[in-house]
Amino acid sequence: MTPQQTPQQIAERCAALMWADDQAARGLGLELLEVGPGMARARMTVRPDMVNGHGICHGGFIFTLADCAFSYACNGYNQRAVASGADITFLAPAQLGDTLVSVGQVRQQGGRNGLYDIEVSNQEGRMIALFRGRSSRIKGTFFDNLNSANGTPP
Numbered sequence: 001m002t003p004q005q006t007p008q009q010i011a012e013r014c015a016a017l018m019w020a021d022d023q024a025a026r027g028l029g030l031e032l033l034e035v036g037p038g039m040a041r042a043r044m045t046v047r048p049d050m051v052n053g054h055g056i057c058h059g060g061f062i063f064t065l066a067d068c069a070f071s072y073a074c075n076g077y078n079q080r081a082v083a084s085g086a087d088i089t090f091l092a093p094a095q096l097g098d099t100l101v102s103v104g105q106v107r108q109q110g111g112r113n114g115l116y117d118i119e120v121s122n123q124e125g126r127m128i129a130l131f132r133g134r135s136s137r138i139k140g141t142f143f144d145n146l147n148s149a150n151g152t153p154p
Contacts (some may be wrong), residue, residue, distance in 0.1 A: 001031065007037040011043045011076030015040070018075060025068050032072060038106030039118075040072035047099045055104040058092035066118040066131035069104035074114050074135040081114065092122075099123040102131070110147070112137040114144050 005013070013033040019025075025032070025042075032043040044065045054059040066088060073080040094100055104118040114135040120128045 002020070006028055007077075010078050011035045011037050014076050014078055015072050017142045020069065020145070022049045022068075024064070028064065029122070030065060030068050032068070032113075033101070035072050035076055037076050039108060040069045040103060040104045042068045042072070042075070043099060043101050046094050046100065047095055048096060051096050054093075057094075057096070057098065057100075059088070059090055062094060062120055062129050063088050064098055064102065066102045066120050066129060067133070069102040069118045070116050070131065070133035070135075073104035073106060073116050073118075074109075074133070075142075077109075078135050078141045080140040080142065081135040084113070084134045086131060086133040088129050088131045091127050093123060094128050100128060104131075109135075 015032060019032055029044060029047065031043045031044055042065060046057045050057050050061045062102065063101055070086065100120055100122055102118050102120045103117050106114060107117055108115045116133045116135065118131040118132065118133065122128055
């Protein structure tokens with residue numbers, strides 16, 4: 001039997017395993033700053049190739065940053081989860097060179113379904129967007145985690 005892992009250790013291990021295969025986030029230059037059970041924080045700098053015809057960051061990149069935090073927040077329990085839906089409200093434009101941080105937090109997780117809120121802010125703390133994601137757990141775990149006496153996952 002493996003020793004008991006804390007919820008924080010489980011979240012960190014899940015994130016490390018996900019990050020190794022997360023070509024999309026790494027390709028866009030996103031950074032995963034922090035994870036925990038039901039939470040994650042990610043960062044992105046707005047590059048010239050992310051600016052739209054209005055001279056501001058394209059909303060799709062802001063959505064992707066928020067979706068990244070959402071993904072790592074809802075997958076931090078060693079139970080695989082995917083998005084079942086999401087929406088975003090843009091509150092202010094992000095400019096070329098801005099450093100954006102998305103912070104995701106679980107609002108409700110029960111059974112197979114979860115609800116997560118993600119705030120995106122710039123380097124000055126100005127709120128850029130609010131994202132709400134709905135998750136659905138699917139079959140599978142990231143790793144075997146036999147913590148209980150009967151050998152079943154927690």
